[in-house]
Amino acid sequence: MFESIAPAATPHAAYPRWLGDIGGTNARFGWQESATRPISHVQVLPCAEHPSLVDAGLAYLRAQGLSGPACAAFGIANPVTGDQIAMTNHHWKFSIEATRVALGLPRLLLLNDFTALALALPDLPREQLRQIGPGEAAPQAAVGLIGAGTGLGVSGLLPLGHQGKWLPIAGEGGHVTLGAGNAQEYAVIEHLRVRYGHVSAERVLSGPGLVDLYHALCELQDGQGREITTPAEVMERAEALPQSKAAQALEMFCGLLGSVAGDLALTLGARGGIYIGGGIVPRLGERFDRSPFRQRFESKGRFRGYLAAIPTWVIQSPVSPALQGASKALNLTQW
Numbered sequence: 001m002f003e004s005i006a007p008a009a010t011p012h013a014a015y016p017r018w019l020g021d022i023g024g025t026n027a028r029f030g031w032q033e034s035a036t037r038p039i040s041h042v043q044v045l046p047c048a049e050h051p052s053l054v055d056a057g058l059a060y061l062r063a064q065g066l067s068g069p070a071c072a073a074f075g076i077a078n079p080v081t082g083d084q085i086a087m088t089n090h091h092w093k094f095s096i097e098a099t100r101v102a103l104g105l106p107r108l109l110l111l112n113d114f115t116a117l118a119l120a121l122p123d124l125p126r127e128q129l130r131q132i133g134p135g136e137a138a139p140q141a142a143v144g145l146i147g148a149g150t151g152l153g154v155s156g157l158l159p160l161g162h163q164g165k166w167l168p169i170a171g172e173g174g175h176v177t178l179g180a181g182n183a184q185e186y187a188v189i190e191h192l193r194v195r196y197g198h199v200s201a202e203r204v205l206s207g208p209g210l211v212d213l214y215h216a217l218c219e220l221q222d223g224q225g226r227e228i229t230t231p232a233e234v235m236e237r238a239e240a241l242p243q244s245k246a247a248q249a250l251e252m253f254c255g256l257l258g259s260v261a262g263d264l265a266l267t268l269g270a271r272g273g274i275y276i277g278g279g280i281v282p283r284l285g286e287r288f289d290r291s292p293f294r295q296r297f298e299s300k301g302r303f304r305g306y307l308a309a310i311p312t313w314v315i316q317s318p319v320s321p322a323l324q325g326a327s328k329a330l331n332l333t334q335w
């Protein structure tokens with residue numbers, strides 16, 4: 001529990017700061033020299049090219065010629081429930097304390113990557129958001145965050161009183177059970193259930209999930225299409241062949257994302273809006289705007305009107321805003 005989210009005195013406010021956003025595919029690092037300076041030295045390192053987080057971190061510091069951070073905060077695509085981390089969608093496994101020592105850090109804070117991203121939402125410039133559909137944010141209302149990348153990240157912010165303070169959510173909403181909205185989705189989910197047992201939202205709403213969804217549609221139709229093995233290939237084929245199974249997979253992906261985002265909005269009472277992050281949706285560009293996303297977001301029976309009033313935005317920031325959120329987390333006590 002959070003006892004307080006008031007800004008802490010030093011040493012938590014120490015600089016320079018080393019910031020990280022560690023996903024299942026990419027580790028993004030940045031550096032913040034002082035409270036008044038923007039994050040600089042941003043570099044993306046493919047996780048697969050480094051045997052451990054320590055190796056990736058040291059490679060970053062070497063490449064950028066940086067040393068001696070006063071503290072560090074890394075968002076990571078994982079629950080952070082104690083000292084031991086075993087990444088859900090990558091093989092890195094480590095002790096936070098051993099990592100702190102190996103990197104020579106006076107303080108290392110690890111938090112969920114979408115909790116970090118949620119902390120950055122109130123400061124996101126409007127020009128880095130693209131609204132999908134209608135709706136207007138209610139002031140001082142909860143906001144939701146969902147993002148498909150290697151996995152499916154979910155978080156949000158709950159308003160604390162009326163002083164513009166927010167409580168970020170550290171949950172694992174990507175692993176909720178995925179529900180079907182029509183017979184075709186039901187058939188795909190049933191196909192995946194036979195394979196995985198539990199079909200979480202992430203089993204479909206992620207990069208690997210898009211490939212599995214495409215393969216499920218192939219199996220349920222003509223059995224052709226196994227040569228496609230990456231989400232980028234599914235997207236390319238969908239773009240080239242609008243009647244293809246790849247295009248159907250992408251439509252279904254967007255519709256299911258809308259449905260899960262609508263569930264999140266209902267659960268949180270997120271009348272402040274739903275933000276869409278992660279690496280997949282921004283790559284869809286305007287195709288996402290034309291997709292069934294928004295219709296499925298609103299399609300919740302008697303709550304259609306409630307959802308129609310809630311805005312949905314795609315985050316289109318050039319630099320991962322989770323780095324800013326990680327920096328903000330360092331200013332909060334109890335982290």
Ligand SMILES: Nc1ncnc2c1ncn2[C@@H]1O[C@H](COP(=O)(O)OP(=O)(O)OP(=O)(O)O)[C@@H](O)[C@H]1O
Nearest residue numbers: 023024025026077149150151207208231232278279
């Ligand atoms: N050109 C592309 N088109 C579609 N998908 C792509 C493309 N390039 C990469 N991807 C997919 O995007 C996903 C990575 O997204 P992102 O960069 O958000 O990941 P991440 O931050 O490392 O992951 P996460 O935080 O979800 O664990 C991977 O599944 C990858 O295959």
